[in-house]
Amino acid sequence: MSMGGGHRGSRVSGGDAEAQRAENAAAPRIPNLLPRIAQLFRPHRARLALTIALVLVSAGLSVLPPLLTQQAFDRGLFPPEGGPNIPVLIQLVSLMLLLWMLSAGLGIAQTFLTATVGNAVMAQLRVRLFAHLQSMELGFFTRTKTGAIQSRLQNDVGGVAGVLNNTVSSVIGNTVTVIAAFIAMLILSWQLTVVAVILLPLLVIAQRRVGQVRARIAGKTQESLSDMSAITQESLSVSGILLAKSFFGHEGEVERYRSENEVQRRLQVQLQMSGQWFFAIVNVFLSVIPAVIYLVAAFLIEADVAVTAGTIVAFTTVQARLTFPLLGLMRVTLDLQTSAALFARIFEYLDLRPTITEAPDARDVEPSRVGSVAFRDVVFRYPDAGDDTSPTLDGVSFSIEPGQFVAFVGPSGAGKTTISYLVPRLHEASSGVVEFAGVDVRELRQESLIGSVGIVSQETYLFHASIAENLRYAKPDASDEELEAACRAANIHETIDTFPDGYATVVGERGYRLSGGEKQRVAIARVLLKDPPVLILDEATSALDSVSERVVQRALDSATRGRTTIAIAHRLSTISAADVIHVVDGGRIVESGAHAELVALGGVYARLVEQQSADYDRTGQLRAASSSDM
Template identity: 65%
Template sequence: MSGGMSGRGSRVSSGDAERQREINSEAPVVADLGRRIAALFRPYRGQLAVIIVMVLISAALGILPPLLTQRVFDDGLFPPVGGPDLPVLAWLVAAMIAVFVVSSGLGIVQTLVTARVGNRVMGDLRVRLFAHLQSMELGFFTRTQTGVIQSRLQNDVGGVANVLTNTVSNVIGNTVTVIAAGVAMLLLSWQLTIVALVLMPVLVLAQRRVGQVRARIAGRTQESLSEMTAITQEALSVSGVLLAKTYSRQRDETERYAAENRTQIDLQVRQTMSGQVFFALVQVFLSAVPAIVYLVSGWIMARALGEGFDPGITAGTIVAFTTVQSRLLFPLLALMRIALDLQTSRALFARIFEYLDLEPAIVDAPDAREPSDEPGRAGRVEFDDVSFHYPDAASPRPAAVRRAEDGDADSADGGDARDPDDASRAPDGGDPLAAGGARATIDRVSFHVRPGEFVAFVGASGSGKTTIGSLIPRLYDATSGSVRYAGDDVRELRQEALMDRIGVVTQEPYLFHATIAANLRYAKPAATQEELEAAARLANIHDTIQGFAEGYETVVGERGYRLSGGEKQRIAIARVLLKNPRVLVLDEATSALDTVNERAVQRALDDARSGRTTIAIAHRLSTVVDADRIYVVGAGRILEQGTHAELLERGGAYAELYAQQS
């Protein structure tokens, strides 16, 4: 819900919206798409081999009943000499029943194995995509709506489910059936085979054209689903509902959703109808061919009898041929449908692989090492001539990602720790990626913090102080210069190990819709109850938790909305203390609280600082007067530094800020 609600319904003009849909409908180009789809099945080669063997056996068995039917007519019911041959008929009927039983059993096993393989491949793809998104840098999530990302995970992967679960067995089975049926038809009558297949090339060409149309519609359908998911995620979050109610915009939100829903309905109808004329013609063809076969058979037999030669066509041949013909034409129809599904799903696979092809901007170096825990080094933080510019909106990104970012500059609520109405706040107070907005930067900043020191960064909103805090745990990488931890450039350290040593408390803490204990254990899953309580006592929240009816098993609600701001903040502090970091970064940890809660949280922070390097980013100067050193930041640069008393005596920028707040 970022960017305010006032312009939501008219964020773009109708012409712009239509143009955006046209752009979004263009399927992204992904190299070697077919090879990459096939590679998804590589871990299940053994099961695929079993499926293929069963499919081949089932396909071969499927051709036997028509051939046995011919023998039933020509050898059992109407033999050349005498009446029905009951012993032969009995054996043929028994053979037909046996074929049906074996085929049915194989079909059950084949369906089971196919479903397992297909769903596991789909599950692997979903987890792989989720894990890859987890590896993306923070900047990616400030540019992309959470709902758009969720749509890729749910709608796009779900959209290819049928292809992954059924396509392999269906393609193999129908292909083998078509080949076997074609051979059987030729053996029965080459003349009738020509009649049955003469129009097939025309149908294949028509199918390709229909598939192209459906693929384009499918791409637009998924884009519309992404937008609907984003709207739902924004508008129905706790923050979104609260904002809509307080501004009386529920009707507007409903209309916004309804408008996109109408687009989705239209696209779904178009996708459903896009192939109906084609399949209606195919159905007419399939229904007419047997009748034409009867007509041609009669013509051939009449001509043969008139000229005195054997036509080679018997009643059994005609019955068997029309039966085999259905074994050919219906699998052909199924293959055409599969081809259409594959053409349609290519757009979805392309969207999935497009995200998988994104390369994280922040990765471990090949020779990344562990941070030093050596006494005297551990906890030391240094900036050496550091400059930073937030990534430009036009930085290289796959096409669909740029479209999503450019088309929806608003950040989605729920993926970030901030409220949606505050989502435009960049880490430094200004949105680094808002269209047309100024980019927050820091410029040639240098300082050092010794282990155990308490330093603070203060300054006006947008000055760059929070950006400094974001560079320490390497949420972003410096554009130039060096950020060091324990004497080592953070780009040379393993990210996970670096984050283990740094704890961050933000202005708006993020709590999961879970119990207090579960939220605390997010920092240390194996923590004992005693450890939870010890961390809570340090954060000055244990007694409050004990006062709840369910204590540590109290469910806090979505994003902790069942708790007060001070309670949420102190639980977040307890969570950080449970992690026991060497460096504690406090990012405006009390600025959103009232005086009573601020004092409670400040006492918790005072206890939390003990024995740790503490870096506080603060707007309220009263919270940092005890700092060992205060840095005043303005326009991305350090303007002055010193203790509270020294800076007041100097009468500079800090003294002016202090006077304003006093």
């Protein structure tokens, strides 16, 4: 059985994508978002404190050169007593040069500290999110597009990294600079200060509105990136390429990607253009202020207010120290509003709670009872299935003794695979009890439970790595001798030995460089290396040709020897020697017994045997006819 009602295909239409975006947009806001973001930086308090100290010193120093400029004009270039005072001017210029060099050094130190802290926080957050996703139940991944998950890990976390790297220095440094500049301006001339800052509150109000617009666009942009990641992951995988080439569907795939890419292009343009008019007006305003100050200074001089040339030059320089850092603060605030939307998406995943969790008092599997499995009136319904739909399993009960070979057969979609997933608790029973080694699986430590079960499924998954690395996934410290012993038992060692690189042979994505039978036997060897007392075979040979099936079946016979074996079978010939065969239909066990007993019963199992025998006869006749025509 496939994943059934719990699996939603990852290939979605445009309407589905719009629905997904609407669902994300309607998601509740993350409570206490700012305190939670601040919590991420707590382990780096010492470095942050040092960074803040450097920023404060650097910001304070940045205001001193303009004040020295006033002294250079009034005491060095145009002193009251006559011509330029060269010694005083040399002292002031030297002091300004020293301050600039010191500020540059402090800037390098700030950059290093903020980059170190920002990237450390992002790296920890990315690992934390990855680890949390690893703890989610299997059903979460059957309901969620892989591309969407990848986008949260890469695009969302990466999107906030650049902002946070400069946030501390930008916010604190610019704030201190603005305050210091404002005080210096008051010292130089309170009248000119009023002229310089009178319109700034209006700019702050406008900036908040622009920030809200940018945050909304940023959220839509990340959703579009999720869709593009999903399309890329689906279409450029080996399976996706094979499908597209088999149906000549590459033009449709390109069009699907082009359509989503156009959405992304429009959103990126909107994101970059949002606020540009605002900042253009702000720049004009800030550029005009010095000219206005010159005009106002002229009126003040005519009114006999003491305003020197040095005061005017110093004031316009300090005014730039106020307005441009203030503009920087506005930009950082906009970036923070944008990154807050990305943080909300990250915390949305971190706030997901696995439906399958380990009890605080969970215990290990009892070795003396390991191998026994029992279902007590088990009902299972997929979490996203409606209440009006029939459960996938409905009142299933059976017992398996240690060392028994028990098979489950039945029509496609009957619930066979779901039974196999409930044993190692990959799914959680909706009601009833699943027992392993005489204990409810909910009372067992998941590591101990999973460590006692080996699974060989129809879809063998191998990493893009060497054969040895794929095998050691089951036992990282396995020796070369242990690998060879497992592969001999799985009837694959001789084949590996013929490869030029032997066990160092890279199998390619999902093992596509190996044949189906070779992949399956490597998977069996991997399970043998794990050496579990309970083995689950989920239609392990149904996708193979008859020759490969016989080879793999011999490997399975070796793997099942001395273990409790639960076989989900489509080809009944592979389980005819089972101790007990349970026939599953419509989520219920409708027949149980040995092969001969069930055939004699003349029920569902007998009809399945008869149907497969007829199919085999027709296949044999077709093959004979084909051979005679050659």
